[in-house]
Amino acid sequence: MYSFKNDYSEGAHPRILNALVESNMEQTSGYGEDIYTERAVELLKQKIKRDDAHIHLFVGGTQANLTAISAFLRPHEAAIAANTGHILVHETGAIEATGHKIISIKVSNGKLSPEDIKPALDEHTDEHMVKPKLVYISNSTEIGSIYKKSELEKLSKFCKENKLLLYIDGARLGSALCSEENDVELSDLARLADAFYIGGTKNGALMGEAMVICNNSLKEDFRFYIKQKGALLAKGRLLGIQFLELFKDDLYFDLAKHANVMADLLRKEISKAGYSFLTHSPSNQIFPILPNKLIEKLGNKYSFTIWQKSDKYNSVIRLVTSWATKESMALDFINDLKNFTEV
Amino acid sequence: MYSFKNDYSEGAHPRILNALVESNMEQTSGYGEDIYTERAVELLKQKIKRDDAHIHLFVGGTQANLTAISAFLRPHEAAIAANTGHILVHETGAIEATGHKIISIKVSNGKLSPEDIKPALDEHTDEHMVKPKLVYISNSTEIGSIYKKSELEKLSKFCKENKLLLYIDGARLGSALCSEENDVELSDLARLADAFYIGGTKNGALMGEAMVICNNSLKEDFRFYIKQKGALLAKGRLLGIQFLELFKDDLYFDLAKHANVMADLLRKEISKAGYSFLTHSPSNQIFPILPNKLIEKLGNKYSFTIWQKSDKYNSVIRLVTSWATKESMALDFINDLKNFTEV
Amino acid sequence: MYSFKNDYSEGAHPRILNALVESNMEQTSGYGEDIYTERAVELLKQKIKRDDAHIHLFVGGTQANLTAISAFLRPHEAAIAANTGHILVHETGAIEATGHKIISIKVSNGKLSPEDIKPALDEHTDEHMVKPKLVYISNSTEIGSIYKKSELEKLSKFCKENKLLLYIDGARLGSALCSEENDVELSDLARLADAFYIGGTKNGALMGEAMVICNNSLKEDFRFYIKQKGALLAKGRLLGIQFLELFKDDLYFDLAKHANVMADLLRKEISKAGYSFLTHSPSNQIFPILPNKLIEKLGNKYSFTIWQKSDKYNSVIRLVTSWATKESMALDFINDLKNFTEV
Amino acid sequence: MYSFKNDYSEGAHPRILNALVESNMEQTSGYGEDIYTERAVELLKQKIKRDDAHIHLFVGGTQANLTAISAFLRPHEAAIAANTGHILVHETGAIEATGHKIISIKVSNGKLSPEDIKPALDEHTDEHMVKPKLVYISNSTEIGSIYKKSELEKLSKFCKENKLLLYIDGARLGSALCSEENDVELSDLARLADAFYIGGTKNGALMGEAMVICNNSLKEDFRFYIKQKGALLAKGRLLGIQFLELFKDDLYFDLAKHANVMADLLRKEISKAGYSFLTHSPSNQIFPILPNKLIEKLGNKYSFTIWQKSDKYNSVIRLVTSWATKESMALDFINDLKNFTEV
Structure with a gap:
């Protein structure tokens, strides 16, 4: 029985395992303060062309989403997502469990546009309702569609005009960026989004998602949030080594x-x-x-x-x-x- | 510069890496529903001599603690811990972030006894105060001391008499159980605690903690909590393979x-x-x-x-x-x- | 400028103010443990014909809803509400702020039927999604419609069959029960719902909502939840006196x-x-x-x-x-x- | 049996009841947007000599504390309180229920000084621990002691130097300010604290606490938090009328x-x-x-x-x-x- 069920049925690409084996007996600092993580972060900064970005490595996507979104929002602020959005449907209420409502927008193609979001802003007008603050999109989306650069440009502009944060779930970002129809580069995401993550689990790593924070106001104390959510890996190097291997030559x-x-x-x-x-x-x-x-x-x-x-x-x-x-x-x-x- | 800073400075024991390499290209189900995790769980049940226990594999200790404790408590219920307890001091308020107070008990040796806990029960008497419900201990403790079997027996009895849950953080359980002064076996923990975890990260795994739930009333829907806290690993087999290797012949x-x-x-x-x-x-x-x-x-x-x-x-x-x-x-x-x- | 904007534009019915004035200088216990609250609770039990019910008095509706719903649900459990439901729209995410998702059901008349709810149950099937647990309805609804007895009977039966709790927001229960089209009595609610509240604020009280808990499994420790949510009124008698006056002769x-x-x-x-x-x-x-x-x-x-x-x-x-x-x-x-x- | 049990055994001072009776049949806007609340707020601003302060009226103290503190803190930030502090002991873990740890400081007189707080700051140094952010004091304290102006000056200076917020629980502020030993004025509090509340419940009102927010960075969107916590009173005028009566001539x-x-x-x-x-x-x-x-x-x-x-x-x-x-x-x-x- 061969499986086309998902993109995490096997372990990791052999080069990744090899990198883990080779570095195995070295001693490093814990909690992501090791040399491999440091190098991986530097390398990713070059790839996204944002030397000022803060980058943190997570084990999984739900963990990355809930840590970042709850860190970015104040208690009365809400996220906005397409009705197919992963955080809305398949994370067991993880975002709500951190105290935040997600406003669901019904769309047919898994993608959000300013036109989709505008009515939600118009409806939420006073303190008897939550305050929409963060737009969550996935690229590629949960139903395989991808965003064109022009769509992201419009969305980013709309968000800035309406004081909304733009957050991109990149669990399957590799596939999106390598689609024949794609015209988006990593550096575009870093320019247009306030934060996004580069998914490793679904693209050859054992596990690992690289959260990129571009907006200055979201950077402070982020490691506190990671630790508080149980997401700070003791042997953090495991994530650094993998991202280093994945990006050092475009694997x-x-x-x-x-x-x-x-x-x-x-x-x-x-x-x-x-x-x-x-x-x-x-x-x-x-x-x-x-x-x-x-x-x-x-x-x-x-x-x-x-x-x-x-x-x-x-x-x-x-x-x-x-x-x-x-x-x-x-x-x-x-x-x-x-x-x-x-x- | 050689490090005696902690027990997670290196990667994993070579046999563990080897097991990951050997199984790497097999396809398995995700989220811990794979054959390796199944086997690891069965093996652990034998080791603890509790066929009825529920066992769930986590990536890390803070994650394991916050998921379990918040799952076990109702909103008004509190945990009790020694002032040196890891959840009280070094988890960035992870338990409080799930809504629960931890009552700190000042002790000198890192361990809790019924005599230490009793005054806290006497103080918390009505609905203007939290309701103490779960006793958190670590074995070995954060300062290296270990519990004798008789101490655990007394603590367990006291907890049962006072409708308290006994929870054991086993981040360094291996070291405790292999101490020259130890007289406790895994099966004792399964008999005396309502839940405990067997730490892998600090004893040779890349990462991994096996949460054992012995009390029937705590078992229901536990996978929902794991997922909601972002702790359900997509490639769950990584944890299963490691625990299988660690326990198949007493490694x-x-x-x-x-x-x-x-x-x-x-x-x-x-x-x-x-x-x-x-x-x-x-x-x-x-x-x-x-x-x-x-x-x-x-x-x-x-x-x-x-x-x-x-x-x-x-x-x-x-x-x-x-x-x-x-x-x-x-x-x-x-x-x-x-x-x-x-x- | 005369207001038809809401039903809380004036103070209280003069008889209520009079009752407050007359009892003013008496000394009573605080926090709802006074003789007036005791009498009001006894009287309400008679009115609903459920001597076993637990009744707690709240200051306002959002407070009552958030305290009860967060007390009744486990962290992974969700409420279900009509898209017009007050908790979904006009309580600033109060329920989500306690950690729980609300599943929105689109209906045209403000009311929920088993047919409306069934698809939501069919969709939420595993631990990657929240677990639907509590059905929230309002009577009268937020758009003025009311439930017939037969509708409540069907809903209650459906909830029991599906292990769902039925919770009724009675902010405007007085108006519903006195509608010309109504065939429901207070005792029907106590028979069919797991919990409901009788609204006073919008029917002549200065403030006050009487939460009735019928389901035994929901009664324990409820005063802890009230206090924890800041909802335990120091001069609790104020609520008791008002409900006593409202119900002693059908005012x-x-x-x-x-x-x-x-x-x-x-x-x-x-x-x-x-x-x-x-x-x-x-x-x-x-x-x-x-x-x-x-x-x-x-x-x-x-x-x-x-x-x-x-x-x-x-x-x-x-x-x-x-x-x-x-x-x-x-x-x-x-x-x-x-x-x-x-x- | 005459009670010296507390200061909320009776109703309200007759003048307050009278004011409620006189205004009873007037129609006003709900939720604290009425003319009485507006006037009360203006009057209080004069009394505290801070025209720029934001003032919000609450029904009770626990409600006021939990709303303000959870609004002021980011998820990883903690409050610091004396071991006798009301939020630490007698609010059923209300603050922790909003996700925040309270660091307990053992003192003998119910009061905190910079010397008491300093060691807690020295201990909490990295992201594995919560970040101390808000100092909670009560005046008068839970054991009847009061702060001298010089003590508040020092505390305020220390807080500013250490980027801590100073929050004063004024449940019994009236008694403190009228003590023979007092040298503090309302305007001192508004000058020295980031926020504080003026307690009405324990000083002659039916209920009511006036939260004064002096620090600009804490003012935004505060009404959202009030509503979300169920603390926005429908007939908000009830609070406005009472504070107006209490302060219009120093009652x-x-x-x-x-x-x-x-x-x-x-x-x-x-x-x-x-x-x-x-x-x-x-x-x-x-x-x-x-x-x-x-x-x-x-x-x-x-x-x-x-x-x-x-x-x-x-x-x-x-x-x-x-x-x-x-x-x-x-x-x-x-x-x-x-x-x-x-x-």
Whole structure:
């Protein structure tokens, strides 16, 4: 049973494990105050072209989101997210557990625009309601769509005009930035967002997300928040070593490209086979609409998520590729899909 | 500069890294629902002789403490801890950040007894005060002392009689259980505590703490709490693989024993050299009282923590040994201490 | 300028002030442990026919809601509310500030039915999402609609079957129970809800809401929660005296009836004048749709809330009547509305 | 049974009730946006000689403390309080429930000085510990002592130098300011504190505390916090009317003086009768040490709090006087104490 269920089914890229093995018996300071973390942070600053940014390494995405968002907001301030936003749906109320409401904006493509956000601002006008303060977006989004540079520019401008913070969840940032349709660079994010994180867990690391804080007013005392949320890793070097390996020669982007190539292959061939998709998703997640009977047959050989019903006879499935996806298995999947279809 | 600063200066025991490398390209389910975690949990249940226990793997200790304690308490309930307790002092108010007061009990040896706790119960009598509900202890404690079985028996009995939960922070449990003075077994903890955790980070793992929940009333929905606190690791297998390796043939205890042997060596020789100690600590942390001038000289070759002033001319330092401490370095330290003393 | 803006524009019914004056110099215990509160609680138990209920008096509605809901839920549990629900919209994120998500259900009439709630239960299936636990409804609702007994019966049954708590916000319960369309009695609420509160602030008291806890599992230690949320009034007798006066001879219902009669009068005459309403609201809040020009003219003589735009030329306004509404002013309003219309 | 148990045993001073009765049927805006609250706020600004201060009226002290302190602090910041501080002991962990640790400083007289606070600052040095940020003091303190102007000056200077906020709980501020030993004026508090509140509940109001925010950086959005904590009173005028009445001609101070005169009488005569006191408390709370047998006899005629044991045969009791204390009852108490002593 081969899995297209997610992009964290395997361990780490072998080079990362190798780097951990090689550095293993060195003694370093704990809690991210080691030389590897220091180097990784310096390297990332170069990549994003913001020497003034503060960068902190986290173990996971929910942890990164809840620590940052609760650090950035005052108690009465709320986040705004698309109805598909990860913090809104799949983090067990982690943000609310830190005391903050998330205002849900219903959109069809997983993305937020100023036009989507404006009505929420218009509605929240006095102290009987929460104060919208932070716009949360994901790139790529939870349904595989990506932001164009012009969209981010508009969103950033709108946020600044309305005293909103722009926060980007980059759990799958690698795939977004390596999409064929992408025109955004890391340095654009650092210019347009107040904070964002570069996801490692879903792109070849054992674990690790690099939080980049660009807005000066959000930098102070951030390590206190990390520690308070239980997110300060004792052997912090584990994160530094991994990000160093991922970025010292663009391994990060190579891995993301592979995931995208695999998704492109699946997308193209499924499309050729006559099937359509829930949404336009030029990244490593695709959502084909397939007959239930076909899904059942594929399900005997491959694991994947049944996303939602489409109609009585068809459903949407989610296929996720990764740095580790084998081309042979993608091809097998396509062949099986075609064969099962013909039958 | 060799470090006796803590027990998390190196990576992991080579066997652990090896286990990660060997399993690396296998696909498994995420979030701790993989076969390795399953096996590790089964193995740990055997070790603690409690087939009914629920076991959950965490990345770190503060995370484990804050998730468990906030899950176990109702909003008005408080924890009780020794004034040296890690949750009280060195977790940046993580427990209070989840809404709970910690009642501090001043003790001299880092340990709590029924006699220490009783006055706090007598004081908190009505709804104008918090309701004491959970007794937090560490074994070994933050100053290296350990609990005898009879002490844990009394504490457990007292807690049951007073409807208090007994929770044991086992960040350094390995060292405690392998101390020459120890008469406690893992199964005793599972019998006497409502919940406790078995620390991996400070005993040879890259990271990892195994939370054992023995009290039935505390088991329900615990994975929700883990997720909500950002503590559910995507590649949960990383924790399972490590605990499997640590416990499949007692590597865990071998590593702890080595740390203790190294500490014993230091303790004995420092004592022979004529110095006394802040406290009796038969585990992998020792607290010798040394002349400031000697400390300064040693500080040029070794890193360690200056714990507190003792008097005008002397200070307490903390020396921590671990699975990775080299005997040659411990001997060097002793020689230098003796040589510097003579001068 | 006469106000139809809300039902808390005046002080209290004179009988209530009189009761406060008469008892003023008596010495009583503080924090709701006085004889007046005791008597009020006993009287309310008789009225709801539940001798086993626990009843606690609060100063205000948001305070009552946040204290009760955060006391009833475990950290990972969520409330469910209609999109118009007061806790969702007009309490500045008070519930989220205690750590709990509110799942919003879009409905058109302000009311929740099992059919509305079911999809939310179907969606929240595992530990990556919050666990729905408490259904929050208001009676009358925030848009003036009321629940029929059969609706409450179905809702209560559904909640029990799905291990959900049913909580009723009774800020305007008086008006609901005295509506011409009502078939619910106080004792029905005590039978069908796990907890509900009887609102005093909006029905003739200076301030005061009586929280009734029917479900045994929710009763324990409730005074701790009240105190912790800053809701335990030092001179608690102030609340006891008022509820005693309101319920000793049905003043509570007389006041609500007056409010409803005034609303009926406005509703009937506005309807006769040819205008329609946003929603069917047989209680003390009505929402006529009027031409913007007419609204402007009325706005020079009366204060009220402009609720929302209806179309380019018309808007919805909210008119609220109360125990204190003067019939002469209601008649004046109607006359003016008719006169301004004719012009 | 006459009560010396506290200063909130009776209702309100008759003039306050009268003011409520007279204004009762006027219509005003809700939530503290009425003309009475506006006037009260203006009047208080004059009294404290700070036209720029922001003033908000609360119903009770715990509510005022928890709203302000949680509004003023960032998540990782802690309050510092004397071990007798009300927020530390008698508010059911209300501050911790908003996420903040309180650092307890052991003192003997209920008061904090820079020397008391300094060691706590020295201990809290990095991100593994909370960051001390707000110094909480009470005037008069929980054991009746008061601050001299020079003490407040020093404390304020120390706080500014160490970037700490100075917050004064004025639940019994009236009694403090009217003590024979007092040299502090309201305007001194407004000059020296970042925020403080003027207590009404314990000095003749039905309920009410006026929070004064002097530090500009603490003023923004404060009404959001009030609402979120359930502390925004619908009929906010009730608070405005009371503070207006209390301060329009110094009724507030007259009432406090009466309480102090009654306490002075008790103190002097108890002292004459040969008894000593737990602490020097020149305000409306006194703590005589009396033989247990005498306490028992007095307890048959008067109610008061038994504060703590003194030795085997003697205990400390707390006697509280108020604006409502009858001189005849104070004299009776003294006579009885003398008579019971003689027997």
